Amino acid sequence: MLDIRRRLLDKSALITSFVAPFLLASILGLAFGNSQSSGVMTIGIAFSNPNSYVRNLSNAGLASASLPALIKVDKNLTVANLEHEVKLNKISAGVILDGSLGSPSNIESLVNDVNGLLSATFVHPNDTKVNIGIDVVSGSSSLAGQVAQGIAASILGRIYNGILVATVVSSNRTGYSATIPKSEQTKTFFRIAESSAITPLPFILKNDNFGTGRNVIGYFAPSMAVVFLFIGAGLGARSIVQERGEGTLARLAASPVKSGAIVFGKMASIIVMSLVSVFLLWGETVLIFGASWGDPTGVIAMCVATTLAMCGLSIFLTSLAKTEQQAFNASVIVGFVLALIGGNFFPPGSLPPFMQTLSLFTPNGWALVGFGRLSQEGLGFTGILGPIEVLGSIALVFVVASLFRIGRVIEL
Amino acid sequence: MTSVLTTKNLVKRYGDRLAVDGISFEIQRGECYGLLGPNGAGKTTTISMACGLLARDNGEVYINGIPLTHRSIETKKYIGYVPQDLALYPEISVSDNLRFFGKLYGLVGEDLEKRVDQTLEIVGLKDRKKDKVASFSGGMKRRANIAAGLLHKPSLLVLDEPTVGVDPQSRNAILEAVSVLGDEGMAILYTTHYMEEAERLCDRIGIVDLGKIVEEGTKEELVEKVGTKDRIRIGIRNNYELAVKILKEKEPSASLELGNNFIGVSTENAPSKLPDLAGILVSNGVEISSLVVVEPNLEAVFLKLTGKELRD
Ligand SMILES: Nc1ncnc2c1ncn2[C@@H]1O[C@H](COP(=O)(O)OP(=O)(O)OP(=O)(O)O)[C@@H](O)[C@H]1O
Numbered sequence: 181m182l183d184i185r186r187r188l189l190d191k192s193a194l195i196t197s198f199v200a201p202f203l204l205a206s207i208l209g210l211a212f213g214n215s216q217s218s219g220v221m222t223i224g225i226a227f228s229n230p231n232s233y234v235r236n237l238s239n240a241g242l243a244s245a246s247l248p249a250l251i252k253v254d255k256n257l258t259v260a261n262l263e264h265e266v267k268l269n270k271i272s273a274g275v276i277l278d279g280s281l282g283s284p285s286n287i288e289s290l291v292n293d294v295n296g297l298l299s300a301t302f303v304h305p306n307d308t309k310v311n312i313g314i315d316v317v318s319g320s321s322s323l324a325g326q327v328a329q330g331i332a333a334s335i336l337g338r339i340y341n342g343i344l345v346a347t348v349v350s351s352n353r354t355g356y357s358a359t360i361p362k363s364e365q366t367k368t369f370f371r372i373a374e375s376s377a378i379t380p381l382p383f384i385l386k387n388d389n390f391g392t393g394r395n396v397i398g399y400f401a402p403s404m405a406v407v408f409l410f411i412g413a414g415l416g417a418r419s420i421v422q423e424r425g426e427g428t429l430a431r432l433a434a435s436p437v438k439s440g441a442i443v444f445g446k447m448a449s450i451i452v453m454s455l456v457s458v459f460l461l462w463g464e465t466v467l468i469f470g471a472s473w474g475d476p477t478g479v480i481a482m483c484v485a486t487t488l489a490m491c492g493l494s495i496f497l498t499s500l501a502k503t504e505q506q507a508f509n510a511s512v513i514v515g516f517v518l519a520l521i522g523g524n525f526f527p528p529g530s531l532p533p534f535m536q537t538l539s540l541f542t543p544n545g546w547a548l549v550g551f552g553r554l555s556q557e558g559l560g561f562t563g564i565l566g567p568i569e570v571l572g573s574i575a576l577v578f579v580v581a582s583l584f585r586i587g588r589v590i591e592l
Numbered sequence: 593m594t595s596v597l598t599t600k601n602l603v604k605r606y607g608d609r610l611a612v613d614g615i616s617f618e619i620q621r622g623e624c625y626g627l628l629g630p631n632g633a634g635k636t637t638t639i640s641m642a643c644g645l646l647a648r649d650n651g652e653v654y655i656n657g658i659p660l661t662h663r664s665i666e667t668k669k670y671i672g673y674v675p676q677d678l679a680l681y682p683e684i685s686v687s688d689n690l691r692f693f694g695k696l697y698g699l700v701g702e703d704l705e706k707r708v709d710q711t712l713e714i715v716g717l718k719d720r721k722k723d724k725v726a727s728f729s730g731g732m733k734r735r736a737n738i739a740a741g742l743l744h745k746p747s748l749l750v751l752d753e754p755t756v757g758v759d760p761q762s763r764n765a766i767l768e769a770v771s772v773l774g775d776e777g778m779a780i781l782y783t784t785h786y787m788e789e790a791e792r793l794c795d796r797i798g799i800v801d802l803g804k805i806v807e808e809g810t811k812e813e814l815v816e817k818v819g820t821k822d823r824i825r826i827g828i829r830n831n832y833e834l835a836v837k838i839l840k841e842k843e844p845s846a847s848l849e850l851g852n853n854f855i856g857v858s859t860e861n862a863p864s865k866l867p868d869l870a871g872i873l874v875s876n877g878v879e880i881s882s883l884v885v886v887e888p889n890l891e892a893v894f895l896k897l898t899g900k901e902l903r904d
Pocket residue numbers: 606609610611629630631632633634635636637638676785
């Protein structure tokens with residue numbers, strides 16, 4: 181109790197636990213939210229050697245790609261135009277599709293060609309430009325480049341999907357009959373392909389609602405909460421180091437209270453404060469911005485798991501510190517590094533693939549996966565069992581490690 | 593009657609350094625026992641082991657006859673520990689600090705409030721009870737620090753150099769409070785490197801050096817054991833050799849200490865011989881700059897036992 185009161189008296193703790201996450205979530209939310217709805221990013225698409233079948237096919241693929249609101253697609257460009265506009269920064273990035281995909285006059289070679297070439301798409305969706313004749317023209321913004329690549333992969337995925345279906349269907353139904361002209365076979369083939377290409381495939385920015393403002397805060401609020409959970413818990417744990425310096429820890433050790441109880445009390449007060457701060461932020465963003473964090477049961481479960489994991493890690497790190505200053509640095513610097521690696525400062529899915537993998541080495545990365553599934557994909561409790569399991573394990577390891585570590589600190 | 597505190601053969605090593613090397617002593621009810629020693633002698637280390645704050649490498653501790661292990665809470669409630677360094681939460685009021693520590697000792701409700709008031713009264717901080725500890729002067733902080741150790745009426749009060757860096761007024765208040773508590777029957781373990789405090793407060797004194805108790809007893813016993821005689825100190829301006837020669841002739845039994853510009857003479861009844869000796873020296877042309885009678889005291893004992901001045 182006294183610990184909690186001390187922290188309430190400590191202004192820096194108040195700011196990190198309650199004010200900062202709210203402010204940052206609002207700022208990021210408003211920044212990304214508003215600009216996105218007006219469509220900040222334009223991606224251009226152009227065809228080299230356009231061939232009407234391919235153009236129609238890719239249009240069909242594009243139409244079903246369910247692009248997020250922030251991305252506008254300009255399809256009516258020549259290759260030279262596209263490259264010029266990207267250079268002028270009028271377009272953030274572009275995709276160049278090879279329109280002479282296969283030869284429409286020779287259906288066998290087309291199908292063989294396509295199958296051979298496109299099989300690579302699924303292996304390396306972002307390397308498609310090499311294999312399949314798609315060029316991504318990237319502008320100055322690497323984020324846009326990523327998005328362009330993503331769109332390219334998505335469109336190709338659809339084209340491939342369509343061609344695959346068409347291939348199976350046409351070889352079953354017609355075979356390559358000599359009685360039907362090749363050009364008719366090709367037409368049929370592409371008709372089937374076009375209609376199949378509309379089948380939606382997952383796109384890296386999965387949620388079409390991302391960017392309506394409401395959900396942006398629903399995403400950034402827990403995201404910021406996670407960062408400040410870590411920093412806040414670190415500052416809370418700093419009081420243990422501080423108390424060693426102040427000598428009150430010795431006085432606690434001299435009192436007839438089990439050291440386990442003292443350690444438990446310290447950790448509990450930090451975790452309770454952290455939980456309160458997360459739930460407060462949830463309440464604030466819902467009331468003030470009408471944000472939605474997603475399914476309430478899921479949010480509560482994620483909040484608890486995340487708090488335990490972030491607090492455990494943070495308290496453990498801090499308890500290793502020898503001085504208060506060290507403790508402060510540990511929590512703030514490590515906190516921001518973790519946030520950067522974990523992707524807390526970016527919209528979901530906007531990191532390059534290796535960064536997305538890297539982020540899963542951080543507890544906050546997993547927290548984002550969980551919160552993202554709740555707020556962006558609308559999944560319920562069962563959808564976040566994976567992240568909860570990972571966070572729970574992290575929490576268990578570090579909470580136990582901290583208990584031992586602080587126990588040792590107290591016994592001088 | 594069992595002693596309030598018994599320590600037997602306490603040992604603590606830090607790496608190669610033996611910080612405490614086989615310390616044993618006992619403290620009875622109402623007795624004030626002083627550990628007197630220079631910096632780094634091992635006083636704080638000894639106290640930490642006696643209070644169960646520090647795991648010992650060897651030895652035993654009994655509080656009111658009950659063995660103390662460093663995790664035991666049964667015995668800890670009999671101890672009131674006042675650390676050498678200030679140990680209070682600076683950003684809350686002194687009475688809130690006391691309430692918090694009181695609760696750790698199982699004090700609650702009206703009992704707690706009463707004890708908070710009483711202890712603040714004892715250390716003379718009653719009119720500042722609502723003030724934050726951070727706003728206190730050094731001396732007041734020290735007194736508040738002591739109050740926190742007194743709250744639960746311990747049978748043993750352990751004070752680790754409670755008057756270091758304290759103004760004379762606060763210091764007096766502290767010493768006064770401690771001696772009153774002793775009179776009320778509390779056993780007190782007091783460490784200091786102020787000789788006057790040990791002389792004034794402590795019924796018995798252990799002189800600690802290099803992790804050992806080199807001598808123990810009442811002030812009188814210590815002075816006796818060391819056998820320090822009265823000593824006079826004669827400051828000499830010129831004819832130093834001549835003066836030494838005269839003193840050796842006149843007082844063959846005395847031991848002489850030859851300083852740079854003084855001669856120390858230790859002998860029975862030295863003060864009464866002083867006028868005579870001075871007269872003879874002067875009449876032989878020795879110029880005397882000063883005459884001092886040094887009564888035997890702890891300082892002399894200490895110097896003799898450890899070869900060190902107590903204060904740097
Ligand atoms: N945590 C520690 N690690 C290593 N050595 C220590 C530690 N604590 C104390 N010592 C050493 O043990 C010896 C005794 O220290 P202690 O603090 O008991 O002395 P003290 O008599 O209380 O001195 P002072 O009058 O300065 O308070 C010293 O040499 C000190 O350097």
